[in-house]
Amino acid sequence: MGKQVAIIGAGVSGLLACKYALEKGFSPVVFEADDTLGGVWAHTTESTRLQDPKDSYQFTDFPWPSSVKEVYPSGTQIVEYFESYAKHFGIFPCIRFNSKVIGIDYIGESCEEIESWELWGGKGKPFGSQGKWHIKVQNTKSCTSEVYEAEFVVLCIGQFSGLPNIPEFPPGKGPEVFKGKVIHSMDYAKMDNRIAREFIKGKRVTIIGSHKSAVDIAVECADVSGVEYPCTIIQRKAHWFIPSDPSFGLILGFLYLSRFSEFMAHKPGEPLLLSILATLLSPLGWALSKLTEGYLRWRYPLKKHGMLPKCSFRRDFGQCQLVVLPDKFYDRVEEGSIVIKNSPSTYFSEKGLITEADNQMVDTDIVIFATGFKGHQKLRNIFESPVFQEWILGSPTSATPLYRQILHSRIPQLAVIGYVESFATVLSSELRSQWLMQFLDGKIELPCVSEMEKEAQMWGNYIKQASGEYFRRSCISSANIWYNDHLCKDMGCNPRRKKGFLTDLFVPYGPTDYAGLLSEQ
Ligand SMILES: Cc1cc2nc3c(=O)[nH]c(=O)nc-3n(C[C@H](O)[C@H](O)[C@H](O)COP(=O)(O)OP(=O)(O)OC[C@H]3O[C@@H](n4cnc5c(N)ncnc54)[C@H](O)[C@@H]3O)c2cc1C
Numbered sequence: 001m002g003k004q005v006a007i008i009g010a011g012v013s014g015l016l017a018c019k020y021a022l023e024k025g026f027s028p029v030v031f032e033a034d035d036t037l038g039g040v041w042a043h044t045t046e047s048t049r050l051q052d053p054k055d056s057y058q059f060t061d062f063p064w065p066s067s068v069k070e071v072y073p074s075g076t077q078i079v080e081y082f083e084s085y086a087k088h089f090g091i092f093p094c095i096r097f098n099s100k101v102i103g104i105d106y107i108g109e110s111c112e113e114i115e116s117w118e119l120w121g122g123k124g125k126p127f128g129s130q131g132k133w134h135i136k137v138q139n140t141k142s143c144t145s146e147v148y149e150a151e152f153v154v155l156c157i158g159q160f161s162g163l164p165n166i167p168e169f170p171p172g173k174g175p176e177v178f179k180g181k182v183i184h185s186m187d188y189a190k191m192d193n194r195i196a197r198e199f200i201k202g203k204r205v206t207i208i209g210s211h212k213s214a215v216d217i218a219v220e221c222a223d224v225s226g227v228e229y230p231c232t233i234i235q236r237k238a239h240w241f242i243p244s245d246p247s248f249g250l251i252l253g254f255l256y257l258s259r260f261s262e263f264m265a266h267k268p269g270e271p272l273l274l275s276i277l278a279t280l281l282s283p284l285g286w287a288l289s290k291l292t293e294g295y296l297r298w299r300y301p302l303k304k305h306g307m308l309p310k311c312s313f314r315r316d317f318g319q320c321q322l323v324v325l326p327d328k329f330y331d332r333v334e335e336g337s338i339v340i341k342n343s344p345s346t347y348f349s350e351k352g353l354i355t356e357a358d359n360q361m362v363d364t365d366i367v368i369f370a371t372g373f374k375g376h377q378k379l380r381n382i383f384e385s386p387v388f389q390e391w392i393l394g395s396p397t398s399a400t401p402l403y404r405q406i407l408h409s410r411i412p413q414l415a416v417i418g419y420v421e422s423f424a425t426v427l428s429s430e431l432r433s434q435w436l437m438q439f440l441d442g443k444i445e446l447p448c449v450s451e452m453e454k455e456a457q458m459w460g461n462y463i464k465q466a467s468g469e470y471f472r473r474s475c476i477s478s479a480n481i482w483y484n485d486h487l488c489k490d491m492g493c494n495p496r497r498k499k500g501f502l503t504d505l506f507v508p509y510g511p512t513d514y515a516g517l518l519s520e521q
């Protein structure tokens with residue numbers, strides 16, 4: 001086709017975008033900053049495993065090899081799976097490793113002109129505008145830079161990597177006054193396993209944050225150092241933890257990941273009938289949430305250790321805040337090798353951390369920030385134009401305004417894949433990649449810019465309402481099937497993927513339901 005498509009990032013989203021671009025006859029180039037593919041999975045802590053059963057974290061047309069028996073594969077197994085996918089579909093030759101994109105700039109029509117367009121890119125076509133993207137790429141080995149040109153850019157740079165979220169402290173109360181070591185969970189995860197164990201061994205470690213990275217690292221510390229050197233978790237807010245038993249996952253799937261479970265909540269753009277149904281069924285949604293909470297309270301000593309969440313289970317699910325608890329976590333808390341402290345904030349002193357809640361000192365050798373990432377700023381920073389930087393994030397209080405969670409209504413010849421959280425990350429990136437390449441192939445018609453904006457705004461409002469303060473993560477887990485339905489319809493495919501009315505209604509949806517999607521058109 002002769003059009004140059006540049007994909008930035010070779011995590012799972014970038015691999016998928018590349019696979020479907022190749023299928024459509026493009027010659028994509030994938031720029032990857034790292035020397036390996038796999039994104040977040042290329043550098044994980046020793047204990048990190050998939051949180052979902054592997055059947056729900058797989059490609060629709062490339063199942064896990066039978067040699068992987070584990071329900072929750074390790075980071076190494078996941079990277080091997082991605083590598084065999086990349087080999088099978090001829091993706092490797094497209095990837096330029098050690099190639100960090102330090103900026104992208106659209107050279108073409110002015111921002112004023114772009115703002116006056118009624119159709120996306122001027123003509124509503126993927127390659128309708130006259131400009132090109134200039135991609136500044138730095139070779140991370142030689143530190144030399146080059147500029148590449150492309151007609152279309154696909155950003156697959158991930159939400160949970162690269163740019164750590166480090167809390168801010170008042171002057172004189174930050175890490176600068178502390179005599180010990182301070183690192184972010186991302187840098188801990190990058191350490192070789194043996195070096196990481198040496199790093200924490202026999203040290204008093206304090207972890208700020210209490211989400212997945214925090215609990216995983218705490219268990220590693222407890223395993224290495226025991227009760228003699230307890231590891232302290234400083235928790236700002238408790239979230240619901242779920243066990244990793246496959247049987248619990250199965251029940252949860254039926255309760256929260258089926259089409260019927262989505263009927264219990266309001267969804268963006270739903271017709272009146274579905275809205276009435278959601279209102280009528282919402283007491284059932286509440287009851288199921290209470291039932292799940294009751295079970296988890298019975299199973300774990302949440303109250304005893306100050307880990308009982310204030311929000312409902314359903315709310316945490318809708319905010320993508322559920323965490324799969326590492327095995328033996330509460331055994332470690334009971335024996336005292338992990339200590340939980342609740343405090344809305346902390347500050348540093350020479351010898352450790354002082355928790356605001358009780359003004360007590362936690363003597364510490366190492367502080368680990370397990371405080372997450374600033375994915376939205378990473379997305380913003382890749383644009384050189386301040387106007388595009390502003391457009392891509394939208395208002396400071398709204399979710400990233402993307403049409404179908406893929407295209408920005410104003411930014412021409414560019415798409416984002418993987419900037420939305422849900423319960424099925426790989427599937428979501430695969431469906432979006434399919435949608436995008438159908439669009440680039442001229443098979444999908446876009447509405448006018450104002451309609452695209454309205455749609456993005458409607459989903460943004462939904463995300464804001466469902467996710468509250470976590471809106472930047474663009475979580476759509478409570479409306480995931482509904483969202484996938486829209487992509488399927490755009491692509492001219494049947495959104496009802498299961499055989500039989502009751503099966504389609506009550507059985508959880510997963511990647512295999514979408515196998516062979518495009519061959520049905
Ligand atoms: C430790 C961890 C565990 C997780 N576990 C789960 C799980 O169990 N289940 C689940 O559904 N989700 C999980 N997630 C979420 C995870 O982010 C997604 O599942 C998925 O892997 C995201 O893939 P991605 O390709 O969109 O992004 P990433 O994996 O983040 O990949 C982005 C890639 O882009 C590259 N890149 C970024 N910026 C540039 C640049 N400027 N130039 C060139 N290259 C660049 C990066 O090097 C990276 O390779 C986990 C996340 C983390 C951090």
Ligand SMILES: NC(=O)c1ccc[n+]([C@@H]2O[C@H](COP(=O)([O-])OP(=O)(O)OC[C@H]3O[C@@H](n4cnc5c(N)ncnc54)[C@H](OP(=O)(O)O)[C@@H]3O)[C@@H](O)[C@H]2O)c1
Binds near residue numbers: 047050165210213370
């Ligand atoms: N599969 C795996 O094994 C695995 C392992 C690690 C991570 N992950 C995934 O990777 C993603 C990122 O996880 P993460 O745990 O690194 O980050 P995260 O989910 O963003 O959690 C950040 C934690 O830090 C706290 N925090 C943030 N800012 C803070 C501040 N200023 N002061 C004090 N506390 C602060 C948060 O508290 P609040 O809750 O109060 O906001 C939260 O507890 C998630 O999707 C997670 O599921 C998966």
